[in-house]
Amino acid sequence: xxxxxVPRPKDAYNPDRPMGSLLRSQVEHLREAESKLxxxxxxxxxxYIKAIKTEGEAAAYIRKxxxxxxxxxxxxxxxxxxxxRKPEIETAAVADERAERQQKSARKRRATKxxxxxSSKSRKK
Numbered sequence: 717x718x719x720x721x722v723p724r725p726k727d728a729y730n731p732d733r734p735m736g737s738l739l740r741s742q743v744e745h746l747r748e749a750e751s752k753l754x755x756x757x758x759x760x761x762x763x764y765i766k767a768i769k770t771e772g773e774a775a776a777y778i779r780k781x782x783x784x785x786x787x788x789x790x791x792x793x794x795x796x797x798x799x800x801r802k803p804e805i806e807t808a809a810v811a812d813e814r815a816e817r818q819q820k821s822a823r824k825r826r827a828t829k830x831x832x833x834x835s836s837k838s839r840k841k
Contacts, residue, residue, distance in 0.1 A: 731772025
């Protein structure tokens with residue numbers, strides 16, 4: 717099989733060239749994605765998208781938004797993987813509730829048994 721060499725165009729990326737319509741629509745889509753990020757990630761991106769005019773400015777904005785999205789996802793993944801710890805107070809409260817339920821059920825059993833004794837004595841008479 718013959719290897720075909722395809723030369724790369726030298727003017728594919730020109731940071732000083734005005735932004736095209738495809739790049740503009742990508743910037744607008746990223747602006748929408750940026751607006752859905754939590755505030756702590758958005759404050760790092762201080763670019764007004766109407767001020768972006770060149771490919772270089774668009775590339776810098778895209779880099780910032782992409783890094784913020786990756787940071788947000790990495791933090792969310794760490795939060796999901798972190799072990800969940802129950803507060804000590806809740807555990808103690810559950811134990812207290814369980815003990816109270818056991819005491820109530822024991823009282824009911826005693827009361828039921830004593831009623832049975834009384835009713836069986838009244839039948840004998």
